[in-house]
Structure formats: structure tokens, C-alpha cells
Amino acid sequence: MTVSFFSATDPKVHRHLRSRVSGAYSMTSILAMETLVQKVADECWQQFGRFADSGEPIPMHQWANYFAFDVVGQLAMGGKLGFIEQGRDVGGIIGSIHDGFYLMANMGNVPLQMFWFNNRLAQWAIKSFGGTRMNAFSVFLEWLEKRVDERLNNGLGDRRRDMLQRFVEAKDVRGHPVKKGDVMIEGVNILGAGADTTTIGILAILGALLLHSEQKERLQREIEEAYQKLGLGDGLEIGFKEAEKLPFLSAVIKESTRLHPSIQYQLPRYVPKGGIQIGPYYLPVGTCCGISPASMNRSKDIFGDDADEWRPDRWIASSKEEERAIKERNLLLTTFGMGNRSCVGKNLATVEMYKFTAQFFRHFDAELVNHEQPWVTKTQWFALQTKFWIKVSRRKPKTSEPDSGNDSLVS
Known part of the structure; x- marks a missing residue:
């Protein structure tokens, strides 16, 4: 079976499937699977400890990706995929996905792209003469198809129930079992899209903090005090429910991802019957329109004249008036999209970003290798950071007095 990422099931069937597996x-x-996320994090900190001891720089653009992909493997595919354990792109899966999205991001602007890719002659020509880059996504699809086939043919067995099993057990609009292609589409969504978006968020957070040392130290004080108040020691780590109560950590995550949302291209929609008036513009029914999250998230009308600046305190209220303003900003924040085009994996990404950030800065101090060009951003549907190199050292947590700022810590 050949599954093309450029093709999809009937949109109505796909929407129904999404609602069934939501x-x-x-x-x-x-959160019921948070212990599995923590297992991946623990393995990651062990590897980072080795980097700290050797003084070897870490390519964070790769290791954040390894973390996110192994988490998705744990939760969705019955087990980690081995990226952190082996310290490499196992089977070339990540490279395959990135090359595939590069191709799709460019071909998305070509008229009739569905025809060019999905007819049999085109498929044969691409496979025969397209080279590694043109056929890159097939490596990932073939790998995924083997896992889906194994699950469809042999069932869950004695393994824990994961996301893949939910996809397999879903029913279509008529109550019949979904087809293999539908399961593949969900597999592509969670693996092909779920890991990279989280990776970008993690790197946006790390990058912002490493460029602002005073704010990084402020965050470390908040995290350290939380660990002390929660009595976390002897290898115990802060969980998501505790981490999300840390006001400055929450502000840092929200502000960093506001300025660098994972997806910066437009997510198009069609204007419904009756048309719509947007400011001075009238858009008739059927008009294809959209906004860039990166542009929306930097609107000075929403976030003020300093909208382009990284200022986490904009999310920490010191008055009732500021609380109302923050609520309004939250409603207009498009980091994860809006409405029926919002990111289905938002919750998983949020849990990962909180846990990774809190635990990383609990255990390590870090600095950028290249302060002049800390990283390079390459936008191909996702705004991927590359050449993001850091050095880490083991951190000896210090007892500190409560921060005198507006932050209220975990009680």
C-alpha cells in the first residue's frame, strides 16, 4: 500500500474520526500517561549529564527533537523510538519528515499539486528518478505503515493501550471500523506534526532564556523554591500540575511561544454564506483567507507598542485591570491556532514544554555557543530552529529567599 501525505480521506470522514479520537x-x-513522558525526560537528563561532564557542546536542535519524538513514540506507538538512547536520528525518520515538509511547503504553492503527486505516473517518476529528497517522506510512511499493519493484524496483545490503538478502534460516520488509510492519517498527524511543533516551542523557550541571563536566574530561583516546598529530592521531579502553578515559568513559556509560534504559515478557511466584514474590508462568501500566527501574536493593537519584545511580565498581573487585559490577550493569542483550526496536540505540547523547561533549568546551567548567531530559523510550514548549539554544566541547586517580585509560588 502506498499512502501519500498529499492525499487525504473524505474531509467529513476525517473530521468525524478526529472527533472520535479527540x-x-x-x-x-x-496526564494519565505523564509517567511515560517522565521516563523520556529522565533518560534525556542522563545524556545531558554526560555532555556536561565531557564539556562537549550539545546540538539542541537535534536533542530537543529526539526528546519530542521519543515522547510521541511512548504515548502513541507503544514505546520510545530510541532517539535519545542512541543519540541519533534512528532510521532517518526525522530527516525524512523534515525533507517531506520542505517539499510540501514549496509544492503547496503549485496549482493542481494534488494531481501532480497522486497520479500513478507521477508516483512512478518520483520513486524512480526523484532522488533521496523527493522520496524522503516515503521513508517515514513506510516505517509508520509497518507499525500500523502490525497492530491491525496482531492487535494490542499485552501492551498498554496507546493512541494508535484509539485510532484503530475508531468508527467512521456509519459506525464501521475505520480504514487503514484513516489510521495512517492520524499517525502522520501525531508523529509528523506533533513532535516538531513541540521541539520548536522548547527551543523558543530555551533560546529566550539563554539570551536573558537575569530572567533565567529568576526562573531558576522560582523552580528551586518549588522543588523545596514540594519536598522533591532523591531523583523526584516536578510534575506538570505543579509546574503550571509557577507564575514566572508560565509567563516565560507563553511569551516565548508567542514570539516564535511553531506554525507561521496561514491556516486557510473559506468565508461562509453571507460574507464577512473585517475592519474596512468585506470578504464575499467562498473567499479563501487566513492569518499568520506570527503576525497576529505581534500585533501592537493587542500586545502594546513593545509587542516585538520578549517581556514575560506582560502575563503576570499586579492589578484587576491587568488581569482583564491578560484575559483579553489570551483570547487573541494564536500560538496554537483558534477555533476549529486550533492545534489538536496542544495539551501534549504544553505538558512537554513545562516539564522540559522546569527540569532542565533545575539540573543544568547552559550558555549559547555562538552569541552572535545563536540559531538559524528555517520556515517550511514549521519555523524550525537549526544550528542551535549550547554548552551545559551540572547545576548545584541553591537555597534562596523568595523572589520579591509579583510571583506567588507553589504552596
Whole structure:
């Protein structure tokens, strides 16, 4: 079977399937599997400890990706994929996905791209003469198809129930079992899209903090005090529910991802019957329109004249008036999209970003290798950071007095 990423099932079927498996992406479901996320994090900190001891710089653009992909493997595919353990792109899966998205991001602007890619002659020509880059995504799809086939043919067995099993057990609009292609589409969504978006968020947070040392130290004080108040020691780590109560950590995550959302291209929609008036512009029915999250998130009308600046305190209220302003900003924040085009994996990404950030800065101090050009951003549907190199050292947590700022810590 050949599954083309450029093709999809009937949109109505796909929307129905998404609604049936949405429980797999709920915060309750994600938190029920938090221990699996922590296993990946623990393995990651062990590897980072080795980097710290050797003084070897870390390519964070790769290791944040390894972390995110192994988490998705744990939760969605019955087990980690081995990226952190082996310290490499196992099977070339990540490279395959990135090359595939590069191709799709460019071909998305070509008229009739569905025809060019999905007819049999085109498929044969690409496979025969397209080279590694043109066929890159097929490496990932073939790998995924083997896992889907194994699950469809042999069932869950004695393994824990994961997201893939939820996809397999879903029903279509007529109540019939979904087809293999539908399961593949969900697999592509969670693996092909779920890991990279989280990676970008993690790197946006790390990058912002490493460029602002005073704010990084402020965050470390908040995290350290939380660990002390929660009595976390002897290898115990802060969980998501505790981490999300840390006001400055929450502000840092929200502000960093506001300025660098994972997806910066437009997510198009069609204007419904009756048309719509947007400011001075009238858009008739059927008009294809959209906004860039990166542009929306930097609107001075929403975030003020300093909208282009990284200022986490904009999310910490010191008065009732500021609380109202922050609520309004939250409603207009498009980091994860809006409405029916919002990111289905938002909850998983949020849990990962909180846990990774809190635990990383609990255990390590870090500095950028290249202060002149800390990283390079390459936008191909996702705004991927590359050449992001850091050096880490083991951190000896210090007892500190409570911060005198507006932050209130975990009680």
C-alpha cells in the first residue's frame, strides 16, 4: 500500500474520526500517561549529564527533537523510538519528515499539486528518478505503515493501550471500523506534526532564556523554591500540575511561544454564506483567507507598542485591570491556532514544554555557543530552529529567599 501525505480521506470522514479520537489528546488522557513522558525526560537528563561532564557542546536542535519524538513514540506507538538512547536520528525518520515538509511547503504553492503527486505516473517518476529528497517522506510512511499493519493484524496483545490503538478502534460516520488509510492519517498527524511543533516551542523557550541571563536566574530561583516546598529530592521531579502553578515559568513559556509560534504559515478557511466584514474590508462568501500566527501574536493593537519584545511580565498581573487585559490577550493569542483550526496536540505540547523547561533549568546551567548567531530559523510550514548549539554544566541547586517580585509560588 502506498499512502501519500498529499492525499487525504473524505474531509467529513476525517473530521468525524478526529472527533472520535479527540479523547486521546485530552489533558486528562495526557496526564494519565505523564509517567511515560517522565521516563523520556529522565533518560534525556542522563545524556545531558554526560555532555556536561565531557564539556562537549550539545546540538539542541537535534536533542530537543529526539526528546519530542521519543515522547510521541511512548504515548502513541507503544514505546520510545530510541532517539535519545542512541543519540541519533534512528532510521532517518526525522530527516525524512523534515525533507517531506520542505517539499510540501514549496509544492503547496503549485496549482493542481494534488494531481501532480497522486497520479500513478507521477508516483512512478518520483520513486524512480526523484532522488533521496523527493522520496524522503516515503521513508517515514513506510516505517509508520509497518507499525500500523502490525497492530491491525496482531492487535494490542499485552501492551498498554496507546493512541494508535484509539485510532484503530475508531468508527467512521456509519459506525464501521475505520480504514487503514484513516489510521495512517492520524499517525502522520501525531508523529509528523506533533513532535516538531513541540521541539520548536522548547527551543523558543530555551533560546529566550539563554539570551536573558537575569530572567533565567529568576526562573531558576522560582523552580528551586518549588522543588523545596514540594519536598522533591532523591531523583523526584516536578510534575506538570505543579509546574503550571509557577507564575514566572508560565509567563516565560507563553511569551516565548508567542514570539516564535511553531506554525507561521496561514491556516486557510473559506468565508461562509453571507460574507464577512473585517475592519474596512468585506470578504464575499467562498473567499479563501487566513492569518499568520506570527503576525497576529505581534500585533501592537493587542500586545502594546513593545509587542516585538520578549517581556514575560506582560502575563503576570499586579492589578484587576491587568488581569482583564491578560484575559483579553489570551483570547487573541494564536500560538496554537483558534477555533476549529486550533492545534489538536496542544495539551501534549504544553505538558512537554513545562516539564522540559522546569527540569532542565533545575539540573543544568547552559550558555549559547555562538552569541552572535545563536540559531538559524528555517520556515517550511514549521519555523524550525537549526544550528542551535549550547554548552551545559551540572547545576548545584541553591537555597534562596523568595523572589520579591509579583510571583506567588507553589504552596
